[in-house]
Amino acid sequence: MEVAETPHKTFWKPQKQEKTKKTSSLGQRKKEKKEVSPLKQKIFADHKPGKSSASRAEFPPNIVKELIKETDGICQQCLSAPGTTTHHVWPRGRKGRGVKTNGIRFCGGCHDIVQITPELLQYWIDVFRERHGEYFWFDEQDWNEHNHKLNKQLELEKAKEERLQQIEPIADLIATAAGRDLRVKEIRLLESFETNDLKIFTAMFTDALNGYAAQGSYHPNDRFED
Numbered sequence: 329m330e331v332a333e334t335p336h337k338t339f340w341k342p343q344k345q346e347k348t349k350k351t352s353s354l355g356q357r358k359k360e361k362k363e364v365s366p367l368k369q370k371i372f373a374d375h376k377p378g379k380s381s382a383s384r385a386e387f388p389p390n391i392v393k394e395l396i397k398e399t400d401g402i403c404q405q406c407l408s409a410p411g412t413t414t415h416h417v418w419p420r421g422r423k424g425r426g427v428k429t430n431g432i433r434f435c436g437g438c439h440d441i442v443q444i445t446p447e448l449l450q451y452w453i454d455v456f457r458e459r460h461g462e463y464f465w466f467d468e469q470d471w472n473e474h475n476h477k478l479n480k481q482l483e484l485e486k487a488k489e490e491r492l493q494q495i496e497p498i499a500d501l502i503a504t505a506a507g508r509d510l511r512v513k514e515i516r517l518l519e520s521f522e523t524n525d526l527k528i529f530t531a532m533f534t535d536a537l538n539g540y541a542a543q544g545s546y547h548p549n550d551r552f553e554d
Contacts (some may be wrong), residue, residue, distance in 0.1 A: 333510065340521075368486060381423065387431055391427070391428045394428060396433060404434060405439075405441070411434055411435055412435055413436060414432070415439050415442065417430050417452050418453060422465075424465040425467040427466070429456065430456070430464055490520055494526060495515070499518060501530070505537060507517040
């Protein structure tokens with residue numbers, strides 16, 4: 329008996345989508361650079377990179393010439409041999425800058441002697457400090473940073489003084505009522521209050537004392553329990 333052949337059925341399959349091949353980096357187009365805004369262009373144009381610490385320690389040629397001229401080319405240590413080197417009075421290892429007020433002309437021998445003799449090094453530091461001021465080795469950038477720190481310190485001191493003036497009334501009131509000076513931790517507690525909170529606390533404390541006195545039982549010599 330012959331078996332009838334089953335007709336072949338083809339099932340539906342999703343059509344394959346060919347993936348686009350990635351080209352190598354050599355074949356890719358370079359990304360176009362974004363245009364820099366005019367504001368940023370101005371910032372970049374005005375920006376001046378600061379000098380490195382090493383370059384700030386170098387004596388410019390014009391300063392060396394001035395030092396040679398002022399010393400007549402003579403070593404300032406021995407006062408006899410020609411001055412051949414420009415010495416940092418405040419050492420460059422301590423961030424002594426290449427400014428005229430930090431330079432002195434020595435001969436090679438005296439330069440080496442001063443370098444290895446702490447007493448001589450300190451002698452010239454004292455001479456230049458007396459001659460040019462406390463920070464004679466500062467350059468312009470050092471002075472700007474120094475003045476900025478001083479201004480910040482003055483602002484902090486001013487703010488602290490204003491804060492002490494704010495807490496003075498309530499501090500005096502509490503000290504009088506307690507019959508003793510306030511302790512450091514108690515003053516710090518008052519300093520920690522915000523301005524509005526301090527005003528509220530002062531008003532509350534004043535009202536409490538006034539109410540206590542109105543009862544006729546409060547005397548200035550009364551003391552609060554610690």
